Amino acid sequence: MATVEPDIRPVYHFTPRQGWINDPNGLVYFKGQYHLFAQHYPHDVRWGPMHWLHAVSDDLIHWQELPIALAPDADGMFFSGSAWYDADNRSGLGTVENPPLLLFYTLAGDRPQSQHIAWSSDGIHFQYDNQNPVVENPGIIDFRDPKVFFDPKGKRFHMVVAAGNHVEFFVSDNLRSWSYTGQFGPEGNHCPGVWECPDLFPLECEGRTYWVLLVSHIRPRESGGPKTQYFVGQFDGRSFQCTQPEAAPVWLDPGLDNYAAVSFSGVPFPLVIGWGSNWDYATSLPTQHYKGQMTYPRALRLLATSQGLRLAASPWPDLSRLSSAQPTLVIDQPGTTSALANPAVIRIQAQGAFQVRLSNDCDEHWSIQLSDDNELILDRQFATKDIFWPETPDDVFSRVRISRTSSPSCSLTLFLDRTNIEVFADDGLIACHQLLFARQPYDQLLVEGEATVTVKDLTGDAIILD
Numbered sequence: 001m002a003t004v005e006p007d008i009r010p011v012y013h014f015t016p017r018q019g020w021i022n023d024p025n026g027l028v029y030f031k032g033q034y035h036l037f038a039q040h041y042p043h044d045v046r047w048g049p050m051h052w053l054h055a056v057s058d059d060l061i062h063w064q065e066l067p068i069a070l071a072p073d074a075d076g077m078f079f080s081g082s083a084w085y086d087a088d089n090r091s092g093l094g095t096v097e098n099p100p101l102l103l104f105y106t107l108a109g110d111r112p113q114s115q116h117i118a119w120s121s122d123g124i125h126f127q128y129d130n131q132n133p134v135v136e137n138p139g140i141i142d143f144r145d146p147k148v149f150f151d152p153k154g155k156r157f158h159m160v161v162a163a164g165n166h167v168e169f170f171v172s173d174n175l176r177s178w179s180y181t182g183q184f185g186p187e188g189n190h191c192p193g194v195w196e197c198p199d200l201f202p203l204e205c206e207g208r209t210y211w212v213l214l215v216s217h218i219r220p221r222e223s224g225g226p227k228t229q230y231f232v233g234q235f236d237g238r239s240f241q242c243t244q245p246e247a248a249p250v251w252l253d254p255g256l257d258n259y260a261a262v263s264f265s266g267v268p269f270p271l272v273i274g275w276g277s278n279w280d281y282a283t284s285l286p287t288q289h290y291k292g293q294m295t296y297p298r299a300l301r302l303l304a305t306s307q308g309l310r311l312a313a314s315p316w317p318d319l320s321r322l323s324s325a326q327p328t329l330v331i332d333q334p335g336t337t338s339a340l341a342n343p344a345v346i347r348i349q350a351q352g353a354f355q356v357r358l359s360n361d362c363d364e365h366w367s368i369q370l371s372d373d374n375e376l377i378l379d380r381q382f383a384t385k386d387i388f389w390p391e392t393p394d395d396v397f398s399r400v401r402i403s404r405t406s407s408p409s410c411s412l413t414l415f416l417d418r419t420n421i422e423v424f425a426d427d428g429l430i431a432c433h434q435l436l437f438a439r440q441p442y443d444q445l446l447v448e449g450e451a452t453v454t455v456k457d458l459t460g461d462a463i464i465l466d
Ligand code: FRU
Pocket: 022, 023, 039, 050, 079, 080, 106, 144, 145, 196, 197, 260
């Protein structure tokens, strides 16, 4: 297997110091810092007995890894879950002066999956609740990934849990005694199979409050593999009702490398991070000492479109506001190749069909194209050559095609990092993360068609917000 030398890392996307990561867990803003936990196997670069990795950040750009928060033992391993800062010490696990941070996780392994709590008074060292499990397994094999949220209307705590081919809801006043209140699905779902990593949060659109349910699905390799679907509707304090039925699944990210995205608690708007990889090839990524990365955080909004209510995403914080990231290059002459900084923010203002192509001296290139049929095409067929999937160079994982409904003019922002790119277009209605390993960084950019391109250099010490 070809490897990328040296063990290249993205600059502003989270990667583990060593070992494997998958789903983000327990995203929470706690005492002035963002905490990111993640499914983690520290001893090898493949999935193994699951630990919870722990990292903190002041700005969501620079991360510091802390000691592992939860490690498997004879009782089982630690599957995905969420965090809640119990500021009023409703659980009684901390004190009023020093309220606890609670982690809700699934204990899994050679046992029925059930929901448990670990808690901490310093946000670093965790101990187990002696009332565990707080939600017993009801006889469902796949019963996991608890997400805890607060309903401001009913003023109670709720937990949504993936339960086979649907989600189940539980309610609590003290975050420790939970009772079942209802379920959503599988009706209305267009993805048969097991549901994973649910999340539910309110969002306003045109003066009304809706609730958005995220659910991740493992899908067949032929259709591009795992993806995160969302439903828009209402939450009545007992369960979710989808009020905006769709003829086909609506995805949080139409790309191939964004799974199990969930939102932070303690942040007053939905701010999500996903696992920036894909179960179908995650283990064959060309890095040696670590495997897996997170997407850049995205703030979500709900917009009314001609297709119905849709999520729109903005990178948060906005990297294009970097003080030292002045526009270094403006290209308005089609057909010219320019030197490209990497990492960089690339803005494209297109009046119609265009192509922007990133390349290096190893005969590798990645392109984004707006076709005459108003389709955005992200093409990495020649971007990573035989690095990712040597056996199937032209398979389903090479190209992402996204149909646009708006006018042919299009404004896009591309966030290029050293192993991936994130594309935001049409006010965030299109938001796509794509892995992009190359033997050498892409350092050339070619513009063709009706587009003006501006590049901001993010190299050096540039990753500092205003
Ligand atoms: C999703 C998932 C979760 C589970 C975890 C195990 O990627 O399968 O449902 O908790 O990964 O690592």
